[in-house]
Amino acid sequence: MPELPEVETVRLGLAPVLEGRLLSRVLQRRADLRFPLPVGFARCLTGRRILALGRRGKFILATLDDGWVLILHLGMSGRFKVFMGPPPAEDVHDHVTFETDAGATIRFSDPRRFGFMDLVPEAELAFFPSLSGLGPEPLSAEFGVAWLESCLNGRKTPIKTAIMDQAVVAGMGNIYASESLFRAGISPKRKAASVKGQRARHLAAAIREVLVEAIKVGGSSLRDHRLPDGGFGYFQHRFAVYGRQGLACPGCDCEIAKTAGVRRIVQAGRATFYCSSRQR
DNA sequence: CGGCAAACCTGCGAGC
DNA sequence: TGCTCGCAGGTTTGCC
Numbered sequence: 001m002p003e004l005p006e007v008e009t010v011r012l013g014l015a016p017v018l019e020g021r022l023l024s025r026v027l028q029r030r031a032d033l034r035f036p037l038p039v040g041f042a043r044c045l046t047g048r049r050i051l052a053l054g055r056r057g058k059f060i061l062a063t064l065d066d067g068w069v070l071i072l073h074l075g076m077s078g079r080f081k082v083f084m085g086p087p088p089a090e091d092v093h094d095h096v097t098f099e100t101d102a103g104a105t106i107r108f109s110d111p112r113r114f115g116f117m118d119l120v121p122e123a124e125l126a127f128f129p130s131l132s133g134l135g136p137e138p139l140s141a142e143f144g145v146a147w148l149e150s151c152l153n154g155r156k157t158p159i160k161t162a163i164m165d166q167a168v169v170a171g172m173g174n175i176y177a178s179e180s181l182f183r184a185g186i187s188p189k190r191k192a193a194s195v196k197g198q199r200a201r202h203l204a205a206a207i208r209e210v211l212v213e214a215i216k217v218g219g220s221s222l223r224d225h226r227l228p229d230g231g232f233g234y235f236q237h238r239f240a241v242y243g244r245q246g247l248a249c250p251g252c253d254c255e256i257a258k259t260a261g262v263r264r265i266v267q268a269g270r271a272t273f274y275c276s277s278r279q280r
Numbered sequence: 281c282g283g284c285a286a287a288c289c290t291g292c293g294a295g296c
Numbered sequence: 297t298g299c300t301c302g303c304a305g306g307t308t309t310g311c312c
Contacts, residue, residue, distance in 0.1 A: 223304070
């Protein structure tokens, strides 16, 4: 499910109920999510205060008052539900529950169990496997045309596959890769190394724009993504190409042209959507 | 080393 | 109605 905008939306929703709060109770209903939870997971968290809730790529990072960091990843179907009063009965897929000293209940639900949680000392965070390889945050000043060009240089893989590499664009996922390339007018099939100069500049800008716009409207709610208060994200209504095979892309006559609208192809095992007349 | 398919797990919609 | 198949927003592994 969640790419950078969805994860950021979730983080923004959780911050008011978690930041500065004490975890009065933590319940773990199964031994594993994608991976086994660390030994003593609930015990280690109980009584800890959350100092800050951050994000790196698709990871949510909760800094604890004992020098450790709680790492949260939503996988494909993970979501957090927040209840301020007495919570309803647990769902079969509610795997972990956090209760705060302010009386909030936060449940992590994840049917597919591709999500995971882990506890790491803050000093070791930089060495945590999937965090250490992340590229710069696409919305930070570090990310720009220079970085993008240096990553793409020499790479033979298609540009779409390249920008989904978390070492290139931290937090990029399948939806926003297609949407960014559409905005930049670049074919997803183009060799990564050929995206340089003006094209790279357009792409870097398109990536930032798409992510910022998506965050503004709460991300994309296709199946699973919900805001922690249960509300929906709205960016799915703004998709130019994602999931729109056979339809016209915005402002284009591709639907009636011989290209028959937005195309769907598969790259590295993932669906890619693009307009062959607007993207070269 | 680079690139790709498969695996992990469940649910849902389409088609028969 | 009920079954099977394909597909889903992510990451890791192992193979060529």
